[in-house]
Amino acid sequence: MENQTKEKAKVEVDADLGSMSLEKIGIQRFDLGDPYHAAVSMSWPAFMACLALIYIAINFLFALLYAAVPGSLEHARPGSLVDAFFFSVETFATVGFGVMSPASVYGHVVTTIETFTGLLMTAMMTGLVFVRFSRPRAKILFADTLVVSRSGDEPVLLIRIGNGRPNALMGASARAVALLPDKDANGHAFRRAHDLALQRSDMPFFPMTWTMMHPLREDSPLAALAHVNEVPRDLRLIVSISAHDPSLAATVSALHAYGAEKIQLDMRYVDAVRWDGNDRSVADMRKLSAVEPESAASANETEDLD
Structure with a gap:
């Protein structure tokens, strides 16, 4: 069974080999256990697309947490997932326009967790972008x-x-x-x-x-x-x-x-x-x-x- 699984996993080797192609069986293109390698080796369009998807997914997740408990946000329309999402974006980026704010202990707890998550994600994204820009390239x-x-x-x-x-x-x-x-x-x-x-x-x-x-x-x-x-x-x-x-x-x-x-x-x-x-x-x-x-x-x- 293990051999059958490995046979299905085929990966083209990334190398400038002209008409010659190389293929590996038994490995994965993107290893979830090594996300750093995937982040620095993928193309710029793919990298930016992944960042955008992760950014939207995290904010949507926190928006669901805010919307799950009515009254957790002040000046937000009741049951509005859109208001919760944009408040999540503002909190994640530590912008804080002040129109909406946490209105309960639950809201403050979720906001604290999201602010900490936003700081970590900002640091990680900055580091990855710097690494990609600073890699020496031969011309x-x-x-x-x-x-x-x-x-x-x-x-x-x-x-x-x-x-x-x-x-x-x-x-x-x-x-x-x-x-x-x-x-x-x-x-x-x-x-x-x-x-x-x-x-x-x-x-x-x-x-x-x-x-x-x-x-x-x-x-x-x-x-x-x-x-x-x-x-x-x-x-x-x-x-x-x-x-x-x-x-x-x-x-x-x-x-x-x-x-x-x-x-x-x-x-x-x-x-x-x-x-x-x-x-x-x-x-x-x-x-x-x-x-x-x-x-x-x-x-x-x-x-x-x-």
């Missing part, structure tokens, strides 16, 4: 596609990223993993993760763009890309970046996944950074994902030499 841009350059002495896989912040990032580090289909001793299929060795996996100063290179040597799990005419359809690549943002005084991270359809052979990235020959470099982030055939790039270089 690392990933090129839409990866390219395999095979025109040089050694074929390489190129991965280009950009810093979307106006300030430079410090101590950036990168890791690339290839997911390839495999089978265990019993013939069960699974995806094996292979670390891709990058020629440079760290960047002390990351102000503009960074093109990472993975040589397609014989010992590389992607060595086949050096000579095939088509990228294997079941290939998946995951790239993760972490860096220190001095403006936030915090470490930020980002992750992106690429499917086989996002890997182009015999291509190169269009130059996105222009240097004026002195001390000024200009990065055009609009060209971060721009690619061109290696043959066209070679022709342009020849024309420049002429």
Whole structure:
């Protein structure tokens, strides 16, 4: 019975994995035992909607308590749930316009409890909103596609990223993993993760763009890309970046996944950074994902030499 219950609980994993999707069975999307995680991980529209529903529900509950005992509120219409609700709103927010007020010991007791509840809820809501606003977010841009350059002495896989912040990032580090289909001793299929060795996996100063290179040597799990005419359809690549943002005084991270359809052979990235020959470099982030055939790039270089 327990296994059947777990099989029905399916949750999509939240990650920027492109066309690849991950699903977990046996867990819940929102765990009532951990409301804090749910509050900080949901989207802003969902978060604001939940706050509004909780606010209305609490005030409606206290309005029912006021209306349950006639005469508990002074200057309220007898049996009016609307008057009781708006008095609850004023008490919950500690506004107190003074038109209606508690008229009995019961009314004072309920008002005291609601005032205390309102103070707690205000503190909790303020804290949650602050946490959501203060969370450091990475603004690392990933090129839409990866390219395999095979025109040089050694074929390489190129991965280009950009810093979307106006300030430079410090101590950036990168890791690339290839997911390839495999089978265990019993013939069960699974995806094996292979670390891709990058020629440079760290960047002390990351102000503009960074093109990472993975040589397609014989010992590389992607060595086949050096000579095939088509990228294997079941290939998946995951790239993760972490860096220190001095403006936030915090470490930020980002992750992106690429499917086989996002890997182009015999291509190169269009130059996105222009240097004026002195001390000024200009990065055009609009060209971060721009690619061109290696043959066209070679022709342009020849024309420049002429």
